[in-house]
Amino acid sequence: MKQLRAIIRKEFIQIIRDIPGLIILFLMPLILIFAVTGTQDNAFKKLYDNKADILFVNNDNEYLGKSIEDGLNKSGYFHVIKQIGNTALDTTMAQREIVAGNYQVGIVVQKDATQRAKAKAIRRIQKSFANDTTPTSADLETLQTDNVSIYFDPTTRDSYKNAVTSSLQRLVQSVEIKIILNTFFEALPAQLNTQLQPPIKNYLLGQLKVMEQVFTDELKKRMGNNLPSDFKIDAQPREVKFDLTEDLRKGIKFNDNLENDNLILIAQRNAQSENAVIKPTLVQNNVPAFALFAMFFIVIPLAGSMLTERNEGTYNRIRTLPVTYFTILWGKIVVYAAICLLQLALMILAGMYFLPLIYGMTPLELGSNHLALILAALASAFAAIGFGLLVGTFASTQSQAGIFGSFMVLILAILGGIFLPVYMMPKPLQLVSIISPLRWGIDSFLDIFVREAGLKVIALNLIRLTLFFVVAFMCAILTFVRRK
Amino acid sequence: MSAIITISNLKKSYKGNPDEILKGINLEIHEGEFFGLLGPNAAGKTTLLSIICGLLSFSEGSVMVKNIDIGKHYRRLNPIIGLIPQEIALYPTLTVKENIAFFGEMHGLSGKALRDAVSHYIEVVKLEHHANKRISNCSGGIKRRANLVAGLIHNPEIIFLDEPTLGVDAQSMNLIYDYLIHLNGSGKTIIYTTHYMKEAETMCNRVTIIDDGTIIANGTPTELIAANDACNDLGQVFLKLTGRELRD
Known part of the structure; x- marks a missing residue:
């Protein structure tokens, strides 16, 4: 435990002293969410408001x-x-x-x-x-x-x-x-x-005759004996004056305001459960997406830290220490998980306060399923760390990890539907997107934030995220052992 | 003196490369020895050192360190060895003091014992004025001295040093020599690799010259000089035995 504490402290110090790393982890996602949400909002406004x-x-x-x-x-x-x-x-x-x-x-x-x-x-x-x-x-x-x-x-x-x-x-x-x-x-x-x-x-005369019959029958039915037996509607049609043109001209006046007077009204409504109180907005959609995007960028400092150790001699020294690699990795995991959660908290704050303040948008609402939110946050953080562990384990150099890691996050994010909803993608890409951990995470958050779903609904994605972490962690440990 | 390390018929080859890096090494290192492991580039020194420390597996043979079979239980070795690798195996964003303390904690030190050990080793290598400097901001000499004590903070019985004076100035080099001689004097077994023959001749009780995965000479520096005609120092012996051809 003392060793784990020491590793956590060491990792924490390393992180807080790495200013470019901190910028990537915290400032970049904030700038991104401000820029993208602002642009999207403005584009919609340009179309419909401004x-x-x-x-x-x-x-x-x-x-x-x-x-x-x-x-x-x-x-x-x-x-x-x-x-x-x-x-x-x-x-x-x-x-x-x-x-x-x-x-x-x-x-x-x-x-x-x-x-x-x-x-x-x-x-x-x-x-x-x-x-x-x-x-x-x-x-x-x-x-x-x-x-x-x-x-x-x-x-x-x-x-x-x-x-x-x-x-x-x-x-x-x-x-x-x-x-x-x-x-x-x-x-x-x-x-x-x-x-x-x-x-x-001819048509109208025919209709009149039918109406007379119908009316007489109905009267007989309702009045029964009270209706005089000799009651008869005069079936002889009166002269019908057909000055239709004049009538129409009088009755239908040309009205300039007619265009706004639609006969059939179409109302736009969101399909939501009966108890739902959250309205789907740009903020509700973008905050989880960009939070996940930011969390997965943990790959750069995490893989970087692993590669620095491996390529600069500390790895060999670590291997001669009376501490297991399991403990060493957990020291990293604890710190980076805390960072991921901090990133998420920051993005949530941005959605709740900063975006409304700057763009006048509706503030982010977290929904009522706090347990589901916490579990989704933890599972997503661990999946992001798992991705970092994989890249850190299999990349050979820092630049390889940096370039591959960022590109992969971008690809997984696109597949996850961060920039364009998955349903708008071509069918083959939609199928591929199922393997993106970012999609599992984003879907979980959207379920909570927009659909107000509970644990049951997000359970499958939580299991996927957790399994992804477990597999990545095992790969890192096994590779360490095999590298001997 | 009893053998603290016994290596028998040690062979090592890497996957995908049929050439053996070590071709049946037999060697004994005794307790309390200042043992020099010499050889040209790519001779197999670092591979041999890594195997003894448990960092690398081997293809054939056996390695016993303090009666621990490295092939099976290399992790048992960790508390009793100290490795000072060729590279600066420290965290650049941590200070000198934080680095030394971290490795102390990894060896189970804590509280006052840790603080005392850190202060002691910082004083020993004269880093008091640089203790709070980040490693990334330190000179080569400071890094080397910090690298040295980071491997010694847990007071190991056997110390492995892989070219510990590489690239340092004469003052730092001298300080490191003095301290290593002091450690050896206090009973520590030191296994030392270097390319500086004068250094090995002065400090080592015994040296082994290894070339192309094979031991080509073994004995005290005096014995080796005496055994090779027209050689007045270990450097000449080394060149005579390993040749003047460049090694890559």
């Missing part, structure tokens, strides 16, 4: 152009720019500004876009009434010309492009519906006289 600058050129100056401009302004996502300095934007200037990288997106509504849209609407209505729809070549030109163009800076990310395009598409769709409706009502009187009136009339 108003993005958008160049807007309206060459149409009719209904379509005006509606798109109004829609962009009302959407709250975009800051519509129509002039730079005192110069009104035209298509060339807008393109030039985007190519120069000054702006990322520009929308140009083409000349006569409204007229072309109307022409398209008319053709669609004609088609639905089975009129002759063979377009002339002039019609074709009208139908195939773009109405609206979106210009993107080539460096713009696809996700951002898609978000802008889908916002615009939604806007254009609502304008399109209005144009079709307007055009439809304009076209309706003529069509009613020729084709619509007789079929509608």
